[in-house]
Amino acid sequence: MFCKVCYEEITPDNVYHPNQRYCNSCGLNHAKYLSERRQTLNSLREMNLESKIIQTKYLIRQEVSEFGLEKVYISYSGGKDSTVLSHLAKSIYPNILHLFANTTNEYPETIKHIKWEREKNGTNVMTVIPVDAHGEIWNFKKVVERYGYPIFSKRVSNAIRTYQHALSARTKKNSEDYIERNFKKYSKYKELPISDKCCDKLKKEPLRRKAKELGLKCAILGILASESYQREKDWLEYGCNIFHERKDNQSRPISFWTAEDIQEYIEKYNVKISDLYSMGYKRNGCMYCGFGVHLEPKGRNRYQRLKETHPIQYEYFIKNFELFMVDFEVMVK
Ligand code: SF4
Ligand SMILES: [Zn+2]
Incomplete structure (x- = not known):
């Protein structure tokens, strides 16, 4: 080596x-x-909030001067962080393009918020639907049935998918050892229909394809380094603006903000956010996604909460995915 x-x-x-x-x-x-x-x-x-805003605007301007306003876009999820990012970016470039990947697994409040942004708030949002290179349209159920359920964590689902798709006995053994070493607790699920393909099929690939089709060169992401160990590690290596270094150019101009900064900005500048947050939700991710569900409080995980807040969506979930959850030993009732 x-x-x-x-x-x-x-x-x-x-x-x-x-x-x-x-x-x-x-x-x-x-x-x-x-x-x-x-x-x-x-x-x-x-730094205080005002200094952070100055720094963030500087980073956005830097990206626009590198690629041109017509070549950059905000990767917009409709969540708090990306709404703050959008608010800030629009204060400099009011018509900046936003791409929203509709994963077909969005809370109704997220869809409603996107509609409000587009129709009432003058935000230039384009919705990207999950279509693959052959023109086939995908949705969450189809991905789960074809590839497996995204459950526990991205890394666990990836390890299980790698194990299940190993082409030789040796690779199979190596992936089995990898699971034993790193995710022993999840080893018993390794023959179940589990996979991390969902994000690729419903979000990453459609966004990448649309960006390419529109000739876009750089995405602006509203992610925070404090969200995970992996994001922080990535920030330490690459910082906020990553141009011409990796496969995709990226700007992460609020990555050094904290969750408290986001809240302070929303209150100070009276930013309208999705109604989901006033229903007790902390995040607006995908409704049926299983990543992180095993870390949620017993008796109050996302599916159990869904039952109370979104009975219609919950009923659909039970009808289609309850048997998966039984196998994964995730409580849904
Ligand atoms: S967040 Fe979860 S449900 Fe949503 S696209 Fe990614 S893997 Fe699928
Ligand atoms: Zn060396």
Whole structure:
């Protein structure tokens, strides 16, 4: 194996132990770099809201000057964070394009909010429906039936899909070992219809295809580094604006904001958000998605809550997916 920075051979006496893809000196340099980046992230987070707004607008302008206003778009989910991002971006570029990927698994309040943005708030939102390269239209039920249910977490579902689709006995054994090592608790579900393909089929691929069709070069995402360990790690490596470095250009101009900043902005600037939040929901993700469900309070998980807040959608869920949940040992009643 060779060091991913200097390409020198990695030997037992020249390996950086915490991350064995680096030789010792490159590993130490990288660790120093990450620790400086962490300090930068902490100082950005310590700024007050007005300074954060200035910084965010600067990042959006930087993206527009790099690619041109006609080549950038906001990846809009209708949630709180992307609504704050939209509000901010529109204060500089009122007609900036928003692409909303309708996964066919959206809360009615999300659809209602998108409609309001488009028809009453003058937001330039285009809805992207899940169509694949062959023109086939997809929906959540069809994805689940064809590929498997997105359950537990993206990583667990991915590991199980990899295991189930291994082409050789050796790969199968390796993926089985991987599950045993990293997700032992979920090993017993590995023969069940589980997969992480859903996001690709309903969200990522349709958005990518639409962006390509429209000649768009860079997405603006309303994600926060504080949302997950993976997002924070990604921020430390790449920062807010990632241009010409990875396969897709991205701008994440509010990534150093905290959930409290989002709330403060909404109140201070009187931003209208989806009604879902006043019904006790903290997120507006997909209604039937199973990612993270196992971490929710017993007796009050998303499906049990759906029963109270959205009885019609709950009934559809039970009719179509209850048997899956029985197998996954997820309570729905
Ligand atoms: S969030 Fe969940 S349900 Fe929605 S598209 Fe992604 S995997 Fe599918
Ligand atoms: Zn090296």
